[in-house]
Amino acid sequence: MPAVRLSPTSYVVLGMIALRGPSTPYDLKRAVGHSVGYFWHFPHAQLYSEPERLTAAGLLTCETETEGRRRKTYSITPAGTEALQSWIAEPSDSHFQIRDPAELKLFFNEVGAPDDVARLAKGQIERHEERIALYESMVARFGPEPADNPRLITLELGLEVEYATLRFWRALAAGDLAGLRRRRGESA
Amino acid sequence: MPAVRLSPTSYVVLGMIALRGPSTPYDLKRAVGHSVGYFWHFPHAQLYSEPERLTAAGLLTCETETEGRRRKTYSITPAGTEALQSWIAEPSDSHFQIRDPAELKLFFNEVGAPDDVARLAKGQIERHEERIALYESMVARFGPEPADNPRLITLELGLEVEYATLRFWRALAAGDLAGLRRRRGESA
C-alpha cells in the first residue's frame, strides 16, 4: 500500500465515490461530466486509470465483474474517506487558474490584424451567452429557490464567472473598459 | 522541419518573442510571470523546452552564446509569425477552464465536517481580497486611464473574474446566494 501524491483528479474520484457510493469509471465519467466537469475538464481516460492508483494506495477497493463487459466497481475505504475529509478541511493550497485561449489571443493581438479583436470579442460574447443560457436552463429545472441546492452551488459560482467574463467582452467590444471599472468599483 | 502540434504554451512563446523581439528562455519566464502567467501558470521548464520544439519546426531560430553562461537567444521566423497570426485570427476552438481546488472542496463538502464550508469561504475571501489589492495596485501604477493599455487588458479581465469570485464566496458566507442571483439578474 504505497503512499501516492494525490492530485485534484484523485479527489474528484474519491469525492464522487463518497457522494454516490460504489461506482464504475463510466459512472464517474458521467457524474463528472454534468457537475464539476463543466469548468474543469477531466479526460475520461484518467477516470479509468486514477481509481487503479487509488486502489493500490488503499483508498479504494475494486470489485471486478466476471461476465459480459469487463466492468470494475470501486468503493471507498475508511482511509479514502479520511484522506478526502482532511483535504477538504485543510486550508487551500493554491489559487485558481483561468485557462482561456481567448485571453491569450487578446494579449497578443498586436501581432495580428487590426479587426481581430472585434471578431474575437464577438465570438466570445456569443459563446458565453450560449453557456449562460444553458446553465440557467439547468438551474431553472430545480425550481424557484435553487440557490442552496448543494449540487447547484458550483454552477452558481460558474455562472457568476460566466457573467463577469461576458461583461468584460461586451465592454471591450463597446470600447468602454473604463465603464467596466467604474461599475465594478460601485458594486464592491 | 517537421510539423508539430501547437499548444497554448507554444503560442505564449511565439507571442512573447513576437512582442518583445529576440529573447532567452529566462526573458520569457519573467515576461510570462508578470503578464499572462497571473491566471494561467506555465512551468518554467516548459519555457526552456518549448522553444527547442518550435525551432525544430522552423518557427523560431536559435542563437547560442559561446562564452560564460550557456545562453540561447530565440528569434521568430516568418513562418512563426504566420502561425501566430493565423491562430489569433481563427475562431476560438475551446471554452475557458476554471481550475479552482476550492470549488472542488465546496462541491464535495457534504463529505466533510459541517463548518468546513464556512472556513473555506473565509479563506477564499481573504485570498481573493489580497489578489485584488495586488492587481489594483499594479493597475494604479499606470495612471488614471489605464483601461486601454494593451498590457493591462488581460489584468482587467482577471480583475473582473476575481471580483465575481469574491462576491460568490461572500454571498456563500452570508448565506445569501439568492441575493447574488438577484443582483446578477439586475446587472445583466
Place this chain on the structure above:
DNA sequence: CCGCAATCGTCCTCCTCGGACGGTACGGCT
C-alpha cells in the same frame, strides 16, 4: 438473425508539471 449505432473500456504517444540539482555571476568581506 443480422447489421448498425450507442455505449463502454483500454491503450498509446506526446505533453505538462514541478521539483531537484548544478552551474554562473556578482557583491561584500577580509
Place this chain on the structure above:
DNA sequence: AGCCGTACCGTCCGAGGAGGACGATTGCGG
C-alpha cells in the same frame, strides 16, 4: 586579490495529464 554567500539562470527527470484511436459489448430496428 581570494573566499564566500546569495541571487540568478539552465537542465534534467519521473510522474501524471491530455485526448485521440481503437476494440469490445450491448441493445435496438429491420
